[in-house]
Amino acid sequence: MIHVLLITFIITLFYMAIANRMMTYIKVLALQGVILFFVVFLQLNKIDTLNLIFILLETIVFKSLAVPIFLGYLLKRNNITREAEPFLPNFVSLVITTFIVVITILISNTIKDDNLDKIFFVVALSTLFFGLYLIATRRKIITHVMGYMVIENGVFVLSLAIGNEMPMLVNLGIMLDIFASVLILGIFLNKIGDVFKDVDVDQLSNLKDY
């Protein structure tokens, strides 16, 4: 069951690679939160209830409710156009995403380790690289933030992979998640919307050396 969920997670990445509208990205992020909720529920059955509730709150309340609602609010408030405006055509994006997944599968095949569930590792690593790819190829600042959220999800999967032995690390990861997201989203995206009217990365190129 966990494996089915994780494969669904990978499929959401492919969907994100070819999605056109900003709202689609937000919905996919929310869906990823829900998938992570079920993965946690099935995977971390050995840890105590308090920790479990904490993690579940983080995935459902934070990842799939608070962040998507806030991103949607930002879209409306700053009148961001609904196209994602990628630098590359969607087809190329799809090919590159496939490439990323294949490469991570090949990498994980070279590693022999009993402490690590390989499918978790593949999902985590490809989510990570896909997030970096998303940041590099989209024009809007808000898509950079979404790319960062995808990276966070990847890290979350990675921490789940070893979380049964070390719940402390999972909690640390959640702390990172909430802290960095609140810092990025809450303070600065709000401000950036006020100062820069049309939020494009092209406008963030005034700090230079000549």
Added chain:
Amino acid sequence: MIGVYLLGTLSIAIILFFSRKKILVYSLAGLFLLLQSVFTIYSCMQYGNTELIYFTYDSLGVILLITLSIIAIPAFIHSYLYIENHKEDPQARAIYLTSMVMLVMAISAGYLSNHIAVTWIFTEITTLSASALIYHHRNKLALEGTWKYVFICAISITFIFIGILFLSLSLQHAGSDDLSFSNLLAKRAELNPVWLRMAFLFIFTGFTAKLGLVPMFTAGIDAKDKAPAPAGALFATVLMNLGFVGIFRFYIIIANTPLLHWAQLVVGSAAFLSLFVSTVYMLKVKNIKRMFAYSGIEHMGIVMLGVAAGGIGYYAAVLHIILHAFVKSSLFFQFNQLYNVFLDKSIYHLGNYFKYNPTGAMVLLLGFISATAMPPSGLFVSEFLIFKSLFDAGQIILLIVVLLLLTMIIWAFGKNIFKVLFVPAVGFDDSNVPKINPWESVSQFILLALAVYLGLNPPAIFVQMLKDSVHLLPM
């Protein structure tokens, strides 16, 4: 005591944040400096002990803590001058001072922590407080700098976390889950090398955002440029040292495993690339504050070359970051006086500084001599030792290329500084240049003199502490 320090600082920061009265704000900042000094003296007396499980007063931590406390005092004095000069409104003043207090606290705790996750947490707090300082001016450029800094730091913090995850995987093979540096060192033989490699790559990349090394150095440059100069002085010195601590403590572990050679290769190539990049930018840069920042990248490149070369290089690297902290902070403190005279950062519009502010010009001249490691400067000693370690390691070709790059850096640095000092700026109207009080430069002279003294005639206890901080490394 560290609990008292952390709680005390936190309460000072909270009261500072909400207070608007001038006298209250400055006395709270003074109180914090007192607390910081008392804590530093206490940590010297508790040398070698562990408190609250996660904090150890070891030699590297203590010696960098002393450096931080010495730099923090002039940083607050110059912040006072800066705030009064710019007539900041009470809210901006409160936020600025709160962030400074939190930054110094987080860096101190980060130095002393003996657990990689704790170092990571305090590094994260420095990002938060630093971003408030960069956004101080509340304008478009400051926002751009803040956004870039926050985003790059968030990604590198995530990278460090991934590194910690891999490290814990590596540690599971040793049947342990305690991620403190001493336990990692004790279990070094049983660590899984594959995961250890991955962990080192991610943690190294993550900390380069703070240390100012290729690949993540870019955000730091914008931060030092856009933040007020007293805060920039902290970013360019003690905050970089925190990145160094993060990498160095982990490097000690990996240096005691068979992966030493591989780690040397990684660190060495990142260091060489940083030197190269900083040379390229130094030749082009026209903003004097960014030039100081790039000079910092160059020095960190030299430091990490020393670490990669090993032998006497370890000792020289720790010495170099301490001396560099004194020199570079004094240059950054001087920047505000320079800016008050010319109201500009571009080297095109600066000139003939000796005429308007001879004391400040002396600081700039001496700072240039120190930062380029010319003989009376203490940095000459440490840089010489690093070159010696490179020579001992048999890296002659690398050494020659590095020396060539350094020559270019000295040329570019000197060309710009002498332009500022002696060549009149075109179209500069000097009818209403403000008179700068020479006493404002006293702290800068003291810092520069300290760098010379510690380099040329180090006290025995200082040498002993430096030796202690590198004694775990294979010589």
